[in-house]
Amino acid sequence: MAKQYTGEKINVYFEPKRCVHAAECVRGLGKVFDVDQRPWVQPDNASVEDVIKVIERCPSGALTYESPLYERETHGQTRVTYGDDGEIFMYGDFDLVHNGEVIHLNRAIFTSDVSNTDNPPFYSKSFSKQGDKAQFYKKIQDEENDN
Numbered sequence: 001m002a003k004q005y006t007g008e009k010i011n012v013y014f015e016p017k018r019c020v021h022a023a024e025c026v027r028g029l030g031k032v033f034d035v036d037q038r039p040w041v042q043p044d045n046a047s048v049e050d051v052i053k054v055i056e057r058c059p060s061g062a063l064t065y066e067s068p069l070y071e072r073e074t075h076g077q078t079r080v081t082y083g084d085d086g087e088i089f090m091y092g093d094f095d096l097v098h099n100g101e102v103i104h105l106n107r108a109i110f111t112s113d114v115s116n117t118d119n120p121p122f123y124s125k126s127f128s129k130q131g132d133k134a135q136f137y138k139k140i141q142d143e144e145n146d147n
């Protein structure tokens with residue numbers, strides 16, 4: 001279940017079980033995403049545009065937003081990339097049907113080995129066993145932005 005952080009012009013949602021700790025949010029906009037603050041997400045500490053840009057860099061889709069000023073995040077053609085450790089990175093607009101529930105997603109990381117995750121079918125949130133994948137995810141997003 002996603003936690004909501006309410007701002008004047010934008011609401012930010014964070015789903016911790018989907019987070020893979022790539023830290024795009026913290027590195028990208030530390031005055032909004034600060035793990036040393038409570039709450040750790042302060043949507044009004046930057047422009048709506050800057051908050052959206054950083055949220056859309058979140059590779060797992062753990063961060064999403066809602067704003068009356070901007071349309072929902074959309075992408076062109078859905079792209080699927082397989083990683084070396086069996087992770088499946090999906091970037092684009094798609095619906096996931098899991099356990100009879102339909103979930104609309106625009107970014108997600110799945111695993112083909114559900115024994116290696118605490119939130120199937122999503123990839124494990126811990127990088128401790130897998131090493132730092134931030135560069136892998138950044139490369140995929142950069143390729144998507146170039147298209």
